[in-house]
Amino acid sequence: MDDTLRRAALDYHQFPQPGKMRIEPTKRMVNQRDLALAYSPGVAAPCLEIAADPDKALDYTARGNLVAVISNGTAVLGLGAIGALASKPVMEGKAVLFKKFADIDVFDIEVDTTDPEKFIEAVALLEPTFGGINLEDIKAPECFAIEAALRERMNIPVFHDDQHGTAIVVAAAVRNALVLQGKALSEARLVTSGAGAAAMACVDLLVSMGLPVENVTLTDKDGVVHDKREGMPPNMARYARRTDARTLPEVLPGANVFLGLSAPGVLKPEWLPLLADKPLIFALANPEPEILPEVARAERPDAIVATGRSDYPNQVNNVLCFPYIFRGALDAGATTINEAMKVAAAEAIASLARLPAHESVASAYGGRKLVFGPEYIIPTPFDPRLIVEIAPAVAKAAMDSGVAKRPLDIEAYKRSLAQQNTRSTQLMMPVFEAARHTRTRIAYGEGEDERVLRAIQDALDDGIVQPVIVARRRILAQRLPELGLRFELDKDVEVIDPETDHAILGPLVDAYRNAAARKGVPSAEIIRHVYRRPTVTAAMLLRTGHVDAALVGGNSEYWGQVEHVLRTIDRGPGQSRVYALSGLILDAGALFITDTHMVPDPTPEQIAEMTMLAAAEIRQFGLEPRVALLSHSNFGSSHSPSARKMRTANAILREKAPDLLVDGEMHADAALSQRLRERLVPDSRFDGPANLLVMPNLDAANITLTALSASSSSPTVGPMLMGLSRPIHVLTPGVTARGILNLTAIAAAEVMQQKR
Incomplete structure (x- = not known):
């Protein structure tokens, strides 16, 4: 690595605190009772349960989600035998990967011995602590004996990832590459460069999946593994060939698969013509492969090439x-x-x-x-x-x-x-269930956007939508294959093409003129808006009944798209304004905030109106709304205009929606802490944390939403427009395909609700 990367890596590991992981409690410990439950005397209760039934450890301890990553530092990445202590950053890194990708807790353990028997004994004695053992960076051939002995002694999973992790990913890659090359595993001939732990595990797994033993030829630093070689371990002897060949190029002719797990530059370009037609070249030595992909492809453009590096396609990665x-x-x-x-x-x-x-x-x-x-x-x-x-x-x-x-x-x-x-899945599940199989017709204004197209594919797979895409067919015909999407134009989706579909767009022009001519749209702009502004096109498809709902925007400033919607889609009966509701999926649960995008300074009546609309929207998620009217004032502590506004809104809500669980005005911390509310007022209207925060103005709502989203990396749902007569939502520029899919399901569920 260069000096810049080295320095950055050292800073990454040192700051803001040394290392890559820490331990955090999963239970509160804030008072004497908590201490009595966590430790003496309360801890005796689970101890006795486990003593009577060892399987109860999975119920009362973290063992069922705890894995040990264990090494003696004898074969660390490409660094070799650097020792147990020096391997610790790698083991911490492995621990972080377990946590990030599968939410598994890990203790990394570095055992300071190269004696296999001592290592085995040390690890075996740890069985009561862990639900599984991940052996890491242990050199061959000791790794084989260590894993076999531990698997025999321990009644929990023991897995040497350098062997089996690599083997599993290689097997998956070989399976798919052979499919693409029109070949079967049962007919493939494989030659290795390397016969260490990873290589042996790869060929063993491929054989168990259908590769004939007799079709495997191993080579290592001493040449071809043949039947006259002495001192081979049993797993290697299984593949020893009866042959006079002794070097790698001698056994390459006709090979379908080259599997390299050895050293840089081992596979020479001039040997590549020896391989069979359409070969697989797996050059997995790190950091420098047996042959560079560009060199391999230059000589054999018919080959599929994989490496262990992230800067090339087809990375074989244990993660x-x-x-x-x-x-x-x-x-x-x-x-x-x-x-x-x-x-x-x-x-x-x-x-x-x-x-x-x-x-x-x-x-x-x-x-x-x-x-x-x-x-x-x-x-x-x-x-x-x-x-x-x-x-x-x-x-x-x-x-x-x-x-x-x-x-x-x-x-x-x-x-x-x-x-x-996907933390939004739990929140969205009731909405998806309500929307599933409804086949709601939804128009997508930005139908050429990759995020929209991916969301449409997912929505089709879930059976929640009949998409109507505002887009140019010629662009879609090019984009869909590039993105690997499966839906067919004019079969799975309807396309409204501004360049060709004049029979559909023509009548929309007259309808738009009637809707928008007195709302600030010059007559000369009417045709251009319908044909050139996809938000207008999609909204008019909704207004004229061509679709049941619409999603628009996403590629330009939010408010500009909202203005087009407000000129086209009427407010609902009795609604004074249109509001926006946004949701966050936090670790503690779902939290909704309103109004995040629409009304800068709502009146008390509008606060009450948006609250009732938001409460109805939240019920679609299977949640009972618990509403906090927020302010800088806590239950009458201030008489500022803002505080009085929220106090008045509370009174209106108690009259108009007496069954709604709403309280305020209050601070945000009181909204989220029942204990704090109980200290402030004796008769709080709801228990537990609020799940709907109603803000006194747009600034407060939007700032809170964006600050929480940025600081917690929490998925956001919405914004959802409330108060319109028809389901239509405007996408923000930062929306993801998952966000569009969520809004698709929300719009479909809203259509079903309106029909009911």
Whole structure:
């Protein structure tokens, strides 16, 4: 690495505090009673339960979600035998990956011995502490004996990731690459460069998936692994060939797969013509591969190439599997990670790569087009669907193979993982259920936007929408294949093309003239607005009944798009204004804020109106609204105009909506803390934290929303427009495909609610 990267890495690890992880309690400890429950005397109760039934440890301790990442530092990344202490940053890094990708807690443990027997004994004695053991960076051949001994002695999963993690991802990549090359695993011929822990695990797993043993040829630093070689361990001897060949180029002719897990530059360009037609070249040595991809492709443009590096396509990265294998194994109470579970993980990874790439993946990789093909044979590490696909597959394999002690309902387990993985899923689930299979006709104004197109694909897959896209067909015909999207124009979606669909757009011009001519739109601009402003086009499709709902905007300033909507779609009966409601999915639960975008300084009557609209909207999410009217004043402590406004709004609400759980005016901390409210007033109208914060003005609402969103990286739902006669929402410029999908479901649910 260069000096700039080295310095940045050192600063990253040192500041603002040394290391990459810390331990935080999951239970409160703020008073003497908490201390008595957490420690003496209360802690005796779970201790006695566990003594009577060891499986109760999963109920009363963190063991069921706790993994040890353990190394002796004898084979650390590309650094070699740097020792146990020097390996600690790597083990901390592995711990962070477990937490980030699968929400698994980890203690990293560095064992200061190179003696396999001492290492085995040290690790085996830790079984009561952990739900699983991840062995890391232990050199071959000791790693084989260490893992085998620990698997034999311990009744929890023991997994040497350098072997099996690599093998699982390689197997998934080989499976998909062979599909693309029109070949079968059962007919493939594989040659390795390297016969260490990772290489042996790769060929073993591929053989268990259908690769014939006789089709495997191993080579290492001593040449071809042949039947006359002495001193081979049993796992290597299994593949020893009866051959006079002794060097790598001698065994390459006709090989379909080159699997390199060895050293830089081992595979020479002049040897590549020896490989079979359409070969797979897996050059996985790090940081420098056996051959650089550009060199390989220059010589063999028909090859599919994979490396271990993130700066090339097809990165074989263990993080694609190890967090999710442990997630599934822990949740199923597996006593081991067996071959069936590894095969299930590999097949799940391969299947996921064949689906259209997730929108968040495109964002993480700078908008690079990720479509199943020669440069996208395995998913990327940031695909949020990995946990939902791999962990259940592993858990099911554990159950089917008889090693699971806690059988799971796999479909319910998938839903649970989806809720954990995308925090908005839990909040949105009732809305999606209400919208599912309704086939609501929804117009999308910005139909050429990648985020919109990805959201439409997801909405079609969920069966919640019949999309009507305002877009140019010629652009869509080009974009859909680039994005790997599966829906068909004029079959799965209706396209309204401003360049060609004059029979539809023509009548909209007259209708728009009647709606907007007296709302500030010059007559000369009417036609241009309908044909050139997709927000107007989509809104008019809604106004004239061509669709049931509409989503517009997303590519320009929010208020400008809102003005087009307000000229086109009437307010609902009896509504004085239109308001915006936004939601945040925080660790503590959902929190809604209004009015975040529309009315700068609402009156008490408007405060009451927006509150009742927001309460009705929140009920669609399956929540009972608990409303706090916020102010700088706490329950009459100030008589400023702002405080009086919120106090008056409270009185109006008590009269108009007596069953609504609303209170105020109050500080935000009182809104979110029942204990604090109880100290301030004896008769608070609701229990627990508020889930709807009503602000005295737009500045307060928008600032609170954006500050909370930025400081917590919380997913945002909305903004949802309230008070219009028809369901239509304006997308903000920063909206994601997931945000558009959420608003699609909300709009569909609103249509169903209106029909009811």
